[in-house]
Amino acid sequence: MKRGKGWYALFVFPLVAVFLVVNIIPFIIGIGYTFIEWDGLTPGAQKYVGLDNFIRIFSDAQFGRDIGHTLTYTGMALVGINVVGLAFALIVTSRWLYGRNAARAMLFMPYLIGGLILGFIWKYIYxxxxxxxxNSLGLTGLTGSMLTTPSSAMLAMVITDIWKSAGYVMIVYITGLQAIPDEVMEAARVDGVGFWSNLFQVKLPLLMPAITICLFMTLSASFKIYDLNLALTGGGPSKSTQMLAMNIYNEIFARSNFGYGQAKAFLFFIFIAVFTLAQVSVTRKREVVM
Amino acid sequence: MRYVGSGLMLLFAVLWLFPIYIVVVNSFKSRAEMYLSVLALPQAPTLEYYADALRRMDFLVSLRNSLIVTVASCLLIPFLASMCAWMMTRSGGRFSRILYGLFVATMLIPFQTVMMPLMQEITWIRQVTGIPIRNTLGGLVFLYIGFGAPMAVFLYSGFVKTIPMALEEAALIDGSSQGGIFFKIVLPLLKPTTMTVIILDVIWIFNDYMLPALTLLSPSNRTIPLSTFSFFGNFKVEWNLAMAGLTLTIIPVVVFYLSAQQYIVEGVAAGAVKG
Structure with missing residues (x-):
């Protein structure tokens, strides 16, 4: 179809202009900042330091620990959210149950509440x-707050994230389960396939596209977690639950190390790109073509 | 068996929302009653804490700000992204393909990687042109259009590819302009994607904390997450007041969910499956 240049410009450039200003230019400026040392306050005090910022990261013990926290958290959240969400999806798609839509609606609801508000709600719960x-049940050993010791605080973060996100992945798994042709399920039923072998040998292989999507979504969301971290634990106790996003935010805006913080932020981008692309290519390979 | 199973499932689903029950129930209790039991229903329900929380959070002002930013962004993002994605997909030239690749690649960039340079950039824009992006609701909307663009362009492009060209070609032969074709023929066909984009963007923008925390500096511009955060920073120990505040912040979300539940669930599923 023949198209005028004028229409093209009118339709494409407004969004592209905003996109360039908000995403691309800051990304490029950001790469420049990784080679600079600056406190963010004094104009003209930027100093070129070459690769020093990146070298410094290797001796940053807290950054190393926060990578560990983020990986631990991401691993636990990834498994927890997907196992619980898949279980929910299997339950609310069981045709013999009444009230499936109501159950689905309630299980999904927490996903709509923002991470910050969710964090404050659960802070009160914990x-x-x-x-x-x-106390009222007489369990005197459990009357302490989960947020006061490092390992249980990490677990508290994971539980809260499962509460928020399990309903979300449930929705995606439901879509996947509904896409499985009836004949396949009928054949499995006629062959007398048991519940577990039906799950692992029939449903899960056919759900691989949905699993790919859910792992991608939960992986990148957990890796970038900030709001929940800020509201629920604030990174504590004694920075034991501080995630990478919080480390970067504090390095730049609290400690005013603009160049060094930006080097961390750039590395953070590399981590996320590598992890998510690797995950997608691994699970894509296991998808079954119908 | 059928009834027992259904009953158990529904009971579990209700218990799943137990944290919200705790928050709501305690928002009506006095301090003394709260210490007696956090689980019990309030004996003498009081709205006192709601009045207090409304005032201290400046709740109505922050609700208004949140609504302005969310509504404006969620109208402009689909509007601009559908036009851009349609034109890029249909023209199919090298320039369009490069632009599209740039949009998609940007989805991998976390906010933390661009936040500081972006704040520098908008400060320069202010100094050079006088346009205030920082600390204005309009400026925040501008930034949300930028951050929402990649996902929206991606979803629209995927959908445009599935629309047959015949309709558009027929209209062109009938003498319609490209603008006319888009707004009269294509845009109505894109409605499912528009719903998906709007739903995903409402959930994201209404709840977003970090971007407004960096740009909206004056209290009168605060959105709901910002006023919630400052409220908790100032009144850490008054939990019943805090519960009233949290209940207030959940109300708009519940209203939104109840009024458009089916669209929300479908939109979220579609957004994930295509993304």
């Missing part, structure tokens, strides 16, 4: 409600 419940 600090006040759960100890109170344990």
């Amino acid at each position: 600090n006040n409600a759960l100890p109170d419940i344990a």
Whole structure:
């Protein structure tokens, strides 16, 4: 079809202009900043330091620990969210149950609440409600807050994220389950395939596209987690649950190390790109073509 | 068996929302009653804390700001992205393909990687042109259009490819302009994707904390996540007041969910499956 240049410009350039200003230019400026040392305040005090910022990262013990926290958290959240979400999807697609839509609606609801508000809600649950419940049940050993010790605080983050995101992946898994042709399920039923072998040998292989999507979504969301981290634990106790996003934010805006913080931020981008692309290519290979 | 199974499933789903029950129930209790039991229903429900929380959070102002930013962004993103994606997909030239690749690649860039240079850039824009992007609701909308563009262009492009060209060609032969073809023929066909984009963007923008935290500096511009954060920073120990505040922030989300549940679930599923 023949198209005028004028129409092309009118349709494409408004969005492209905003996109360039908001995404591309800052990304390029950002690469420049990784070679610079600057406190972000004094104009003209930027100093070129070559690769020093990147070299410095290797001796940054806290950054190393925060990579560990992020990987631990991402690993646990990835498994937890997808196992719980898949279980939810299998339950609410069981045709013999009544009220499946109502159950689905309730299980999905937490996903709509923002990470910050969710973090504050659960802070109250962990600090006040759960100890109170344990108290009234006479479980004196469980009356402490989960947020006060490092390992349980990490677990508290994961549980909260499962509460938020399990309903989301459930929705995607439901779509995947509904796409499985009825004949396949019928054949499995006629052959008398048991529940577990039906799950692992029939449903899961056919769900690989949905699994790819959900792993990608949960992987990149957990890796970038910030709001929940800020509201629920604030990175504590003693920075034991501080994730990479918080480390970077604090390095730049709290400690005013603009160049060094930007080098971390650039590395963060590389991590995310490598992890998510690797994950997608691994799970894509396991998809079954119908 | 059928009833038992259904009952168990529904009971579990209700218990899943137990944290919200805790928040709502305690928002009506006095301090003394809260310490007695966090689980019980309020004996003497009071709205006192709601009045207090409304005032201290400046809730109505932040709700208005959140609505302005969310509505404006969620109208402009689909509008601009559908036009751009349609034109790029249909023209199919090298320039369009490069642009499209750039949009898609940008989806991998985390916000933390561009936040600082972006703040520098908008400061320069202010100094050179006088356009205030920082600390204005309009400026925030501008930034959301930029950050929302990649996903929206990606979703629209995928959908445009599935629309047969015949309709557009027929209209062109009838003498319609390209603008006319887009707004009269293509845009109505894109409605499913438009719904998906709007739903995903509402969930994201209404709840977003970090971007407004960096750009909206004055209290009168605060969105709901910002006023919630400052509220918690200032009144850490008054939990019943905090519960009232949290309940207030959840109300708009619940209203949104109840009014468009089917669209939201479909939109989220479609957004993920195509993304």
